Amino acid sequence: MNAIFQIGMNTAKETVRNHVVYMVLLFVVLLIVLSVSFGDWSVFARIQVIEDFGLAAMSVSGLLLAVFIGVGILGREISSKTVYHVVAKPIARYQFILGKYAGLLTVLALNYAIMTAFFMGTLVCLGGQIKMTLVSAIICIGTEMAIMISAALFFSTFTSPVLAAMFSTAFYIAGHLNDLISIRYISKSWSLYSLVLKILYYLLPNLEHFNIRDRVVYDAAMPQGFLELAVIYGCLYIVLFLVLSCVIFQKKDL
């Protein structure tokens, strides 16, 4: 546990120095600020536009952080060989992976907290309300960000940072389009094609479970226990990706 904590602390120190974290933060802040003026041009109420834009920007920031920081965090260690400095010590490889993830998640959670504070502050200043569905949406996006980072870490254990970034982006897009697959396999009568789609549907995570922007915007009620189930679903994927990362990294020649 101590080793994971130490590696996590070191990763956090390293990530804090990465300018991309601040660029993404700035990007989200800018989008939220712009959404204030977009509200005037829209047929919807200004608050609805801000909510929609803000939550979408926060979701995309998860992808950006995973692509620009998550995939590099391990690849950079291997290419610069700083990994030797750690794995030559009496620590297990899984501790290295978990430490890296924990450190990265800590900084990104802090970043996300700042985004959330700015978003909520803007909403309140413009007469909006902090609804329960809004808080749930923010928790869901945070969980999605944690999944994206674990996926990026997983891809970077067996491929180059460029490919890992591509895989992470594809994973994000596929995860959000997963519902379309289910519609296709239900409508298709050809059994093999339907089976392949079914396998894909169950293999890929459904990131749309973490997208409840519509409910926030239209102020619709959430089903009982939806948030808890979404978070559990997300945690299971995080555990799966981390276990796979540990197994692959354990066998990797450095």
Place this chain on the structure above:
Amino acid sequence: MNIIEFSNVTKIYRKGFWAKKVPAVTDCSFSVEQGVVTGFVGPNGAGKTTSIKMILGMVRPSAGRIMVAGKNPHCPDSRKDIAYISEQPYFYHHLTVRETLLFAARLHARPRLGIETDIEKALVRVGLDGLGQRKIKDLSKGMQQRCAMAQALLMHSNILVLDEPLSGLDPLGRRFFRDILRACAEKGTTIFFSTHIIDDIESLCRRVVVLSKGRTEYQGSIDDLVAKGTLGTDIVIPEVTETLREVLMRTGCEISVLADNKTNVFVPANRDIVQCQRLLCEHRVFCESMTKRCTPLEEILYRRNREQTDL
């Protein structure tokens, strides 16, 4: 007792798109005795770094068995008593020297009590006192290498594994490193280090493992290796009579006249030197000096590899 044991170890890397097999180490066997300084020699691409990585559990062998302090190198406990210094110091550039040492100490689960004092002592020992707050990226390569040595000293490890630690250092830095290694060896630390520099082998090591093209070419004491390369003995005498010249030449000696009119009698290693000495005594000729003529260690170490390359 052997602290590191390699038994018929093979490592084959898979490279490229078609996963072409590239053997790095082939059926390699050697051992490192506890408390002995062992040099690990071989030309570039001989498999030294791969072997060291296997010792540290960074690379898995394709076949064979490796034991480090009686444990499998993939078990983290096997590295509890090992300090490793690589050819290039691979440190986190965002950390200061002190933070780097503290990070290493914590990964080694060193107790917090007294760690600050130990860090200061280690920094003084390697000549980095007063530089604890300096960022790693602001240090020269030599200084970073000193920091790596400070880290190794901080752990009080019984085994030092060094991968060409002295290459790239200036003569003063090399001498400084050698002195520290010598002091560690006197304390009974097992030192296993790979190098190209024969001077380092001669001045530090008692044993040597020679690797060539991934195979163990030789392992044993330096003295035995030098003995294998002994060509004969040069005996310098003031003068030689015709009779003595003939007698000596009959015994297989080579006679040559030196610049100062003295005579050099070379007794090849396969001839009986005692008989030559007896002949000189009988002819009342006294030796002025006797020296062994040896092939330089570098020549012995790399001769075989060169022969293989020539073929």
